[in-house]
Amino acid sequence: MGKTVSGVDHVHTAATARRRQRTFVPPSKSYSPGPRDRNDDALLDQLFYATVDECPDPNCRPLLLDRVAADTGATRTLVDWACWIASEVYGGLPAELVDEDAAADTVFCPSPLFCRLVAEHHNPGPAFDTVYATYDTAQRRQVADNAVALVDGLQVWWTDFLYQ
Ligand SMILES: [Zn+2]
Structure with a gap:
């Protein structure tokens, strides 16, 4: 264990x-x-694999999400990772992740807060940190949830995940 x-x-x-x-x-x-921060690695991996496993424990993912969302750096690492994978899969970040309206029409249907962070990946600059700083714990929890759900969805559906 x-x-x-x-x-x-x-x-x-x-x-x-x-x-x-x-x-x-x-x-x-x-x-x-x-x-x-490498100290976040075990926590972030657990959240991802709990999603992949579709863990039936009602406390498992919520507790992991709470812990990630409490930490801006951990949330950012998770979103960076999801954007990197999506970008590799689609050969760039698709409008269905960047544009709130286009994203709302997908089965993934991420939070507009998540789309805003993905959009920032196009031209990361000083504003990038500012966007993260405006998010509170509940909002970070939402984008962390979206980030792992995106990668899990791509594992199952590949590019069809956004185009079903
Ligand atoms: Zn679990």
Whole structure:
């Protein structure tokens, strides 16, 4: 048994995760640029694999999301990772992730808050940090949830995830 970071009595790792049609690297192995804190790796990976596993424990994902959302840096690492993977899959970030109206028509249907962060990936600059700073814990929780759901959806549906 690995060390639990969520407060529930089980862990989610690459070794226990259900198999998907495709497997992307977890947040800990992300090559996305940008600042990051390696101490967040285990937590971010657990949140991702709990999503992949469709964990039936009603406390599991909510607790992991709470912990990620409490930390702006961890939330940002997760969104950076999801944007990096989506960009690799689609050969750039598609309008269905960047544009709120286009995103609302997909089954993914991410929060407009998430679209705003994805849009910032097009031209990261000083404004990038400012956008994150405007988000409160509840909003960070939403975008963290969207980030892992996006990568899990791509693992199952590949590019069709945004175009069903
Ligand atoms: Zn779980």
